[in-house]
Amino acid sequence: MGKTLRKNNQLTSLFDMEEGYSLTQAVAEADRCLLCHDAPCSAACPAETDPGKFIRKLRLRNLKGAVRTIKENNILGGICAVVCPAGRLCEEKCSSTEIDRPINIGKLQRFLVEYGWQIGFNPLLKKPANGAKVAVVGSGPAGLACAAALSKEGCEVTVFESARKPGGVLRYGVPSFRLDGDFTDREIKDVAALGVKIECGSPVKGRGAVENLLKKGFKAVFVGAGLPAPYKLNIPGINLKNVTTATDFLKAARAGNREKISRLVKNKNVAIIGGGSVAMDAAGTCKALKAAKVYCIALESMRELPAYKDDWLMAVDNGIIIKPQCRVREITGKGGAAAGVKGVETVWKKPGSCLPSNAKDVPGTEFSLAAGAVIIAIGSGPDRGLAEMMPKVKLTGRGLIQVDKKTLATSAKGIYAGGDAARGPALVVDSVADGKKAAGSIIGFLKGAK
Ligand SMILES: Cc1cc2nc3c(=O)[nH]c(=O)nc-3n(C[C@H](O)[C@H](O)[C@H](O)COP(=O)(O)OP(=O)(O)OC[C@H]3O[C@@H](n4cnc5c(N)ncnc54)[C@H](O)[C@@H]3O)c2cc1C
Ligand code: SF4
Incomplete structure (x- = not known):
């Protein structure tokens, strides 16, 4: 989810995070900042990390001061820098200043937090114990x-x-x-x-x-x-082998037996049911684990996909096939394991609502796809x-x-x-x-x- 697009947008490994900025790159980026008096970027950060202030400090080469601003305001400033969909938050407001392209606030924030770690600088102070x-x-x-x-x-x-x-x-x-x-x-x-x-x-x-x-x-x-608690779908075939939820799949890819999780998708077609950012994460993970074809089947149209645009663009760049406005009606099986999905194209009964109850099947548009694994990514509760x-x-x-x-x-x-x-x-x-x-x-x- 968000804007951590990789070099050439290609996912090649499950493990390598994108590189951060070097000092030279960070300073060059900060030097583009207009130092707006009212810092619209700062007003747009839900956690009040105050990018206006830390970028100003970075521009003045007060690096420790910039690290202090971030970590005092946001103890998870490094992680947010990496995962925030900043293009919808601070960076969106930066573009309102109409400079050529918004300042890459996430990358500056990450650089500063990592710089603090590198030089062993911990700016966080603690008040005396209050006994509570x-x-x-x-x-x-x-x-x-x-x-x-x-x-x-x-x-x-x-x-x-x-x-x-x-x-x-x-x-x-x-x-x-x-x-x-x-x-x-x-x-x-x-x-x-x-x-x-x-x-x-x-x-x-x-x-x-x-x-x-x-x-x-x-x-x-x-x-x-x-x-x-991941939501499940009540359709025939849901209990077949090799049908799982995005929550369980992603958890296993991070923490479980990677051999086993790789076997689930490697060289197979995978059908992911859902069109949100979590579905895209699952799809990217399948690709990194060398799945053959990966489909994301969503009820929404491309314009309505719940995934952030950066996320579905990255998915498409990686060859993931998004099937918009479709409903999966059944998971088909062979020998007790998933073998494919059967679905149909849909339209909305009434415009403006993307609820499953508002989707109507279009007769004659039924389709089936071969898939040796199916991942349900329709949210959790x-x-x-x-x-x-x-x-x-x-x-x-x-x-x-x-x-x-x-x-x-x-x-x-x-x-x-x-x-x-x-x-x-x-x-x-x-x-x-x-x-x-x-x-x-x-x-x-x-x-x-x-
Ligand atoms: C796959 C995925 C990708 C995402 N990507 C992004 C992203 O890129 N950017 C972004 O901004 N957001 C992203 N999100 C959303 C974001 O991760 C969540 O909004 C955020 O983690 C919620 O934080 P939380 O602390 O409320 O809960 P969680 O992160 O869910 O943490 C809750 C913790 O509580 C523990 N817990 C629960 N019950 C108990 C109990 N009874 N006793 C003890 N411990 C308990 C759990 O084990 C867990 O560790 C993503 C979500 C998912 C699922
Ligand atoms: S990257 Fe995230 S934490 Fe940092 S300023 Fe933007 S919205 Fe706030």
Whole structure:
């Protein structure tokens, strides 16, 4: 997702992240900045990373100052630099200044964060301990940003993470050719350096488990549990072998047995059902794993595809075949495993709504494709165990955590929530913004409680 296009836009390996800027390249790019007084780029960053300020500092060759601006405002500034769809955020507003092409803010931000790491410069300061213990559930970007901000304020923060390693989707979703494990580890080190304890392999589960944390001496809890439950399709053939979800496929490609995941797609045609950025990530991963033909079959037209344009352009450049406005009706099998898909072209019954219930089949346009693997990429939802884990916290009709938009407080005193678990599918930078916001509210709550 976003703008991490590779050299010539070609995916050749599952593992190599795109190169960052050198100092010379970064300075040359910063020198193009018009130093706008009102910095529209800064106003467009959800996490208030303040690119206007760090680019100004870079232009004045105050590199350490520029690193400080980024890391003080955005503890995951390096990761956001890599994964933000900046062309829709800060860089979009930069183009409003009508210079020839927007400043490559993401690449400047990444250069500066990596420069700080290279010279061992850690600009983050911590206030003296305030004696308050706070628990964070989940070590995705929301949990990490909240934990870091609370720790800077002097809280003693423990992050409980069910997975073996921290990072959430950053580690188990985004393919490593866009964001690799070493880069993620390096940035999480900055969170740990603030004194945050990250306990991996520690799921918070069972009846009232979140609320019980308050009884165990934690003064407040932040829940950043993400959207771990992939949606499934109810069509014939869904339970065949070699049919999986994008969540499971991408997770296995990042963390599982790579031989096994490679066998699933290598030299085979793969049909991916879905047209979002996650479908494109799955398609890119299939290509990097040497799949033969890769199809992305979407209900939407090309103009309506939920994937970011950069993402589907990259997919097309890599030979991925997007079949827009089509519905898969059946996965066909042979010997118990997927052998293909059968589908039909569709049109919308009424314009303006891309819901599956609004799609109408076009008779006579039925098609079938040979595919030895099928990947379902139609989104994911919240953990179905949330209601049991925190019975006092109200959920929305979609099962998301209901929060006060200004404070991110839930309906239960002392419990806050943010990131995808409260918003629905969003961006890493949105989760960072939520983590910061919730930390501010928690500090206010702790002061009030005192
Ligand atoms: C494949 C994919 C690619 C994406 N690419 C991009 C991109 O390029 N750019 C972008 O901006 N956004 C991207 N996104 C969206 C982005 O990753 C999410 O918006 C973001 O990660 C949400 O952060 P979060 O902290 O809310 O949740 P998550 O990242 O999902 O983290 C939640 C964490 O909580 C843990 N957890 C859950 N329940 C418990 C429990 N009970 N006890 C303990 N731990 C628990 C989980 O194990 C997980 O580690 C992508 C999403 C996907 C799926
Ligand atoms: S964090 Fe993302 S949106 Fe914000 S300035 Fe950096 S690249 Fe742009």
